[in-house]
Amino acid sequence: MRYKILLKTLRVLIYVKRFFWWLGAKSLFVLAKIFAPGWRLIGFIHYKTEYFFKKIISAAGLDRQLVKRDNLQVAVFLILFIVALPQTKLYAKKEVSLPGQQTLAYRLTPSDTDYSIEEVFADETQFTSPSPFWTAGAVSSDQFSYTSIQDIELGSVVAGGSALSKPIIFPGQAPGGTRDKIITHEVQPGDSLGSIAQKFQITIATILWENNLGLNSFLHPGDKLKILPVSGLTHVIKKGDTIKKIATLYGATAEAIIKFNKLKADGSDLVIGEKIIVPNGVKQPTKLNVVPLRNISRIATPPSSRQVPSVSGFIWPTATRLVTQYFTWKHSGIDIAGGGFSTPNYAVKSGVVIKSQCGWNSGYGCVVVIDHGGGIKTLYGHNSRLLVNVGQLVDAGQTVGLMGNTGNVRGPTGIHLHFEVWVNNIRTNPFRFVK
Numbered sequence: 001m002r003y004k005i006l007l008k009t010l011r012v013l014i015y016v017k018r019f020f021w022w023l024g025a026k027s028l029f030v031l032a033k034i035f036a037p038g039w040r041l042i043g044f045i046h047y048k049t050e051y052f053f054k055k056i057i058s059a060a061g062l063d064r065q066l067v068k069r070d071n072l073q074v075a076v077f078l079i080l081f082i083v084a085l086p087q088t089k090l091y092a093k094k095e096v097s098l099p100g101q102q103t104l105a106y107r108l109t110p111s112d113t114d115y116s117i118e119e120v121f122a123d124e125t126q127f128t129s130p131s132p133f134w135t136a137g138a139v140s141s142d143q144f145s146y147t148s149i150q151d152i153e154l155g156s157v158v159a160g161g162s163a164l165s166k167p168i169i170f171p172g173q174a175p176g177g178t179r180d181k182i183i184t185h186e187v188q189p190g191d192s193l194g195s196i197a198q199k200f201q202i203t204i205a206t207i208l209w210e211n212n213l214g215l216n217s218f219l220h221p222g223d224k225l226k227i228l229p230v231s232g233l234t235h236v237i238k239k240g241d242t243i244k245k246i247a248t249l250y251g252a253t254a255e256a257i258i259k260f261n262k263l264k265a266d267g268s269d270l271v272i273g274e275k276i277i278v279p280n281g282v283k284q285p286t287k288l289n290v291v292p293l294r295n296i297s298r299i300a301t302p303p304s305s306r307q308v309p310s311v312s313g314f315i316w317p318t319a320t321r322l323v324t325q326y327f328t329w330k331h332s333g334i335d336i337a338g339g340g341f342s343t344p345n346y347a348v349k350s351g352v353v354i355k356s357q358c359g360w361n362s363g364y365g366c367v368v369v370i371d372h373g374g375g376i377k378t379l380y381g382h383n384s385r386l387l388v389n390v391g392q393l394v395d396a397g398q399t400v401g402l403m404g405n406t407g408n409v410r411g412p413t414g415i416h417l418h419f420e421v422w423v424n425n426i427r428t429n430p431f432r433f434v435k
Contacts, residue, residue: 250281365407
């Protein structure tokens with residue numbers, strides 16, 4: 001029974017479809033009869049117009065000239081010029097009225113009122129306080145006059161006329177004005193190590209030590225710097241450390257360390273792994289364990305590069321410039337080919353060799369890694385020979401290895417250098433540093 005109902009429904013739908021199909025055909029036939037004359041007239045006019053313009057273009061020799069690139073550029077330029085013309089100053093009306101002359105207040109004033117421009121020069125005489133105020137934030141009425149504007153700097157409070165501005169308190173700063181905690185400063189455009197040090201009243205060396213920077217390090221807007229409350233450095237407590245030992249290590253006084261970090265005099269509350277601040281401490285220069293060259297075949301070492309370093313101090317990492325693969329999300333460096341097994345690879349900047357090893361090394365083969373300071377390291381992979389050892393100081397342009405195909409490289413035609421740049425152990429596009 002159910003299937004019979006479905007079949008009858010389908011049959012009805014078929015007849016409905018046929019009806020609308022017949023109705024549509026008849027309607028189109030009627031409309032065609034009605035609008036056919038007008039449609040023929042429009043088509044005839046279009047044909048004659050198109051034919052007329054084709055004859056003109058052909059007679060003037062402009063056939064295929066209108067679609068040429070040079071002509072289209074001129075046409076586009078003219079259109080843009082006409083569109084932009086009303087926005088230029090060619091039609092601008094010269095304004096001779098005084099500022100405010102078009103306001104409602106000006107129109108309401110009598111027309112015979114004489115207006116003139118008067119130049120007023122401010123008195124730049126600075127007020128000097130006869131005696132210093134040691135109590136920050138305490139301002140009395142006899143410290144400044146209401147008849148003149150004076151700026152009196154009271155610690156972090158400024159009194160100007162009869163108004164007091166709110167003091168600027170850095171994070172970790174105590175109400176008295178002394179900060180006892182490390183804060184983070186975001187580098188702004190125009191900042192330098194000197195200006196930051198002056199702003200927070202600490203030495204440049206303090207910023208360098210706490211952020212593992214060097215004198216040749218570069219600051220970029222947005223970088224985060226740790227700022228100590230005083231000049232000095234931080235020390236992480238290790239097993240066997242005492243306050244006297246820490247003070248001797250950094251040339252500071254035990255009393256200053258105890259007072260600033262609120263420690264017990266005997267140092268019994270020192271906790272391993274805890275970081276303390278050493279006021280006025282000086283970081284001793286690290287003695288590099290320079291390892292003599294070894295495991296290097298007696299071959300003629302190619303001379304250093306004669307390239308002129310860029311403004312940032314970097315040079316091109318090898319003697320050839322054929323880039324066969326660029327930095328992408330799945331390729332962590334650049335590949336430079338075009339040389340043979342005797343092509344030298346250069347240190348792009350001065351630094352300390354922290355790795356010089358032959359083997360698989362995650363596919364790098366014979367690899368060299370150099371630490372340039374400031375969180376920047378460079379890697380040179382697939383060398384055929386290594387010409388430096390761990391701990392060795394290298395200069396910019398010094399030959400550190402020879403181009404090869406060791407590691408994850410297939411075939412003799414794969415001789416190349418795989419070069420990477422790490423910034424804070426994050427692989428970065430090398431073309432940000434080398435050109």
